[in-house]
Amino acid sequence: MLLLSIAIAALAIALISLALIVALKNNQAAELNAMSQQLKDTSEQTHILRSEVSELRTGLLSIGKRVLEVEQQNQDLIQQQAAQKYDDPDAKIYSRAVKMVELGADLDEVIRECELPRAEAELLFSLHKQKDA
Structure with missing residues (x-):
């Protein structure tokens, strides 16, 4: 059992x-x-x-x-x-005028050499003076 x-x-x-x-x-x-x-x-x-x-x-x-x-x-x-900047004859004149102002040319010389109106030449001179200031 x-x-x-x-x-x-x-x-x-x-x-x-x-x-x-x-x-x-x-x-x-x-x-x-x-x-x-x-x-x-x-x-x-x-x-x-x-x-x-x-x-x-x-x-x-x-x-x-x-x-x-x-x-x-x-x-x-x-x-x-x-290319357009250099092709434009007016731009060349203004570039030359600015360069002359930077190099110290007087107002009458810029007017005579670049054939610019007196007002435009004076404007370039005033702008150049502001840039130098």
């Missing part, structure tokens, strides 16, 4: 152990499913982020090209403006 009691106790312990093992296995399976779902969600999110980064990169390249075009247009305009 003692043997039967021991066998029943051993069987009960085995059944309890088996139940614990099944419960642990189910718990691990649930955790594995949760981790698998989390990995799937993270993978989808990574894919979306990569697409967005690619779109941003494309947009930045487009903006960069546009900026380069605008800079080139700006340089072209600066060159055209500089």
